[in-house]
Amino acid sequence: MAAPVLGIDLGTTNSVVAIADGRQSRVLADPEGFQLIPSVVSFHPSGDILVGRTARDRRLLDAQNTVYSVKRLIGRPFRSPEVRTARERFPFELTEGPTGGVLVGARGETYTLSEISAFVLRQVRSVAEFNVAEPCTQAVVTVPANFNELQRSATKAAGRVAGLDVLRILNEPTAAALAYGYGRGSRERIAVFDFGGGTFDVTLLELSGEVFEVLATAGDTYLGGDDIDVLVADQMAEAFLEHHRYDPRDDAQAYERLRAAAEWAKCQLSEKPDVQLRIEELAYGDGGISLDLTFALERPVLERMAQSLVARTFDVCEDVMRIAGIRPTQLDNVILVGGSTRMPLVQRMVTEYFGRAPLEGIDPDLVVAQGAAIQGRALTAPAERKSLGKVALRRITRAEHEATRPSQIAPPRTSAITPPDAQGSPGAPPTSSGPAGLGTLPPVGAGLGSLPPVPAVPPAPPLPEFGDSAGSPPRPPVPVGARTLETPAFAAAPPPLPSFGNAPIEDAGVLPVGPAFSPDPEVAERSLERASVRAPDLSVLEPAVPLAPDAPEPEMPLLLDVTPHSLGIETVGGYCEAVIKQNAAIPVEQTRVFSTAQDNQRLVKVRIFQGESRRFDDNQGLGEIELAGLRAAARGRVKIDVTFVIGADGILAVRAKDVETGKEQDVRIKLVGGMAEDDVQRLVDRQAAMLDGGR
Numbered sequence: 001m002a003a004p005v006l007g008i009d010l011g012t013t014n015s016v017v018a019i020a021d022g023r024q025s026r027v028l029a030d031p032e033g034f035q036l037i038p039s040v041v042s043f044h045p046s047g048d049i050l051v052g053r054t055a056r057d058r059r060l061l062d063a064q065n066t067v068y069s070v071k072r073l074i075g076r077p078f079r080s081p082e083v084r085t086a087r088e089r090f091p092f093e094l095t096e097g098p099t100g101g102v103l104v105g106a107r108g109e110t111y112t113l114s115e116i117s118a119f120v121l122r123q124v125r126s127v128a129e130f131n132v133a134e135p136c137t138q139a140v141v142t143v144p145a146n147f148n149e150l151q152r153s154a155t156k157a158a159g160r161v162a163g164l165d166v167l168r169i170l171n172e173p174t175a176a177a178l179a180y181g182y183g184r185g186s187r188e189r190i191a192v193f194d195f196g197g198g199t200f201d202v203t204l205l206e207l208s209g210e211v212f213e214v215l216a217t218a219g220d221t222y223l224g225g226d227d228i229d230v231l232v233a234d235q236m237a238e239a240f241l242e243h244h245r246y247d248p249r250d251d252a253q254a255y256e257r258l259r260a261a262a263e264w265a266k267c268q269l270s271e272k273p274d275v276q277l278r279i280e281e282l283a284y285g286d287g288g289i290s291l292d293l294t295f296a297l298e299r300p301v302l303e304r305m306a307q308s309l310v311a312r313t314f315d316v317c318e319d320v321m322r323i324a325g326i327r328p329t330q331l332d333n334v335i336l337v338g339g340s341t342r343m344p345l346v347q348r349m350v351t352e353y354f355g356r357a358p359l360e361g362i363d364p365d366l367v368v369a370q371g372a373a374i375q376g377r378a379l380t381a382p383a384e385r386k387s388l389g390k391v392a393l394r395r396i397t398r399a400e401h402e403a404t405r406p407s408q409i410a411p412p413r414t415s416a417i418t419p420p421d422a423q424g425s426p427g428a429p430p431t432s433s434g435p436a437g438l439g440t441l442p443p444v445g446a447g448l449g450s451l452p453p454v455p456a457v458p459p460a461p462p463l464p465e466f467g468d469s470a471g472s473p474p475r476p477p478v479p480v481g482a483r484t485l486e487t488p489a490f491a492a493a494p495p496p497l498p499s500f501g502n503a504p505i506e507d508a509g510v511l512p513v514g515p516a517f518s519p520d521p522e523v524a525e526r527s528l529e530r531a532s533v534r535a536p537d538l539s540v541l542e543p544a545v546p547l548a549p550d551a552p553e554p555e556m557p558l559l560l561d562v563t564p565h566s567l568g569i570e571t572v573g574g575y576c577e578a579v580i581k582q583n584a585a586i587p588v589e590q591t592r593v594f595s596t597a598q599d600n601q602r603l604v605k606v607r608i609f610q611g612e613s614r615r616f617d618d619n620q621g622l623g624e625i626e627l628a629g630l631r632a633a634a635r636g637r638v639k640i641d642v643t644f645v646i647g648a649d650g651i652l653a654v655r656a657k658d659v660e661t662g663k664e665q666d667v668r669i670k671l672v673g674g675m676a677e678d679d680v681q682r683l684v685d686r687q688a689a690m691l692d693g694g695r
């Protein structure tokens, strides 16, 4: 039998791996029985690369070379506010990569964030292989629903670097809903409230038999339990400062210990009303005297500190309700996902907001991986063909339904491109974006008439730059349903997995202080591992309706997801035009016509973005697409249909075609911080060599 597809929840804090057969999905544990694999990578002085729990222990000893919370930074441009904040907060070194992404520096080497995540994924993979005793090379990897194109692509690249063929990038809340609803056959509307270490997401879904349809999703990729830890750590630092006239925030290593202690205290307070802790040798005073911190915290105090952060999750909930056009009390169930939902404060506020208590009996740490495993099974099971047929059918039905509504079609618009050398030349259209800017052109009327007139995604409102109302109707999106999207093939056979991460840390001979922030380090350890070893009832997820041993498998689930952000192109004056709108059902495709702005223009560049603002700079610039090898002709004569496709995993693909000749054009997407295929291959080789060499 072929090895199962791994369902991987690649978390900010912890990662989890599960596999599913037609009857159940099962979370896999490492040889010591732990199911949560800390998403931490530590570069040991011996050259070993530690991953998981051994790496997490190094955070307290070797903060500079121990990398964590990478998910908060992956796919973010170096020059983003988030990375700026992270550079202040994180003890490890962050630098700018050649394509504008982020590199991590440790022990004289630099690594892309995809590489760091790949180390984690390799560890995850080796846990799976330990369980199934055969090579596992295929996976479904989950991401926050709110992740944009850059973040999704970087995650997919991480999978490749780890030797995994990522069959699908799946949204975490959708995965959770799947794990909950698979085999249940119910009809209900649910909210998945996912509050983890680094991110918050809320997704509304409608379950109808085996169909899981996302109604709306919203999130904040910079809101999580880590932020609560920082508040607590700051309070500890203040207390220490007051006592010893020394600010531990000035010492990265000391601050790291504070944060770990803060997290420990926070988790304790989910179970009990107060907590005391002591951190020995946090700093040294005059004459080398060791300065210790003693700190006590009560749950109500923690709750007052965390209140406004938790409240921000409900602003996001309000957004999602508005998008879906429903009220919180109209939902049938609420599922909690993510470690931070263990806080009693969060549970109370959720109950109040939705007017009902969240569902019990679902493990917030494991459910996402379980759903991913079910999806992995669905993608490879024979029943799939049938299922995909239904997706297409359903999409078409929906489009027809919308066709009966009066359509509000925006005036047609056509975008033209100024060539790289047109900037500032007399008569050239104004550009806003340097060499890649768009110019204006009169509308193009050709080649648009052959598709059904009803867009499933409403066209963008008219933009002043394109106010000309004559011309052709806008091209509607084509539901692509069952179409398989082409993904570039990374053919490299995964290298054999060396087992790493188990190097004894004593090797280093540099262990001056232990993590003595608790009177009982054992308790601290157990607390942070709290959910790591669980009763089997929650880590093996059976379909809701128990199956007789000889009953057929429940029908494979169908997922209908949405894209979290509008995708669009830059227009003149630094404005944006959405091509695919926020919350559009995916997969989806939309075509725009571009034409040349100069005689004999051979190359066209278009800047692309994700976001909801009219101004380009307020959105997330993704990079640009390049149309190369255009036919030589007079200005405006070459018209190119550019089709933007968002696939089932939310990842962008672009096709282009010369309208007149029908010839497919070369098109390249250059993402900020993105990697070309040979870059990825280089990283695959480098990682394999590093791990072999490190043994």
Ligand code: ADP
Pocket (backbone or CB within 6 Å): 010, 011, 012, 013, 014, 015, 195, 196, 197, 198, 199, 224, 225, 226, 263, 266, 267, 268, 270, 337, 338, 339, 340, 341, 342, 343, 364, 365, 530
């Ligand atoms: P992610 O999906 O971002 O990796 P997780 O779902 O693993 O995150 O959640 C990790 C977050 O949950 C951390 O901030 C951690 O401190 C917090 N957490 C875990 N257990 C508890 C608990 N018992 N009480 C409060 N917070 C918790």
Ligand code: MG
Pocket (backbone or CB within 6 Å): 009, 011, 012, 172, 196, 197, 338, 368
């Ligand atoms: Mg999570």
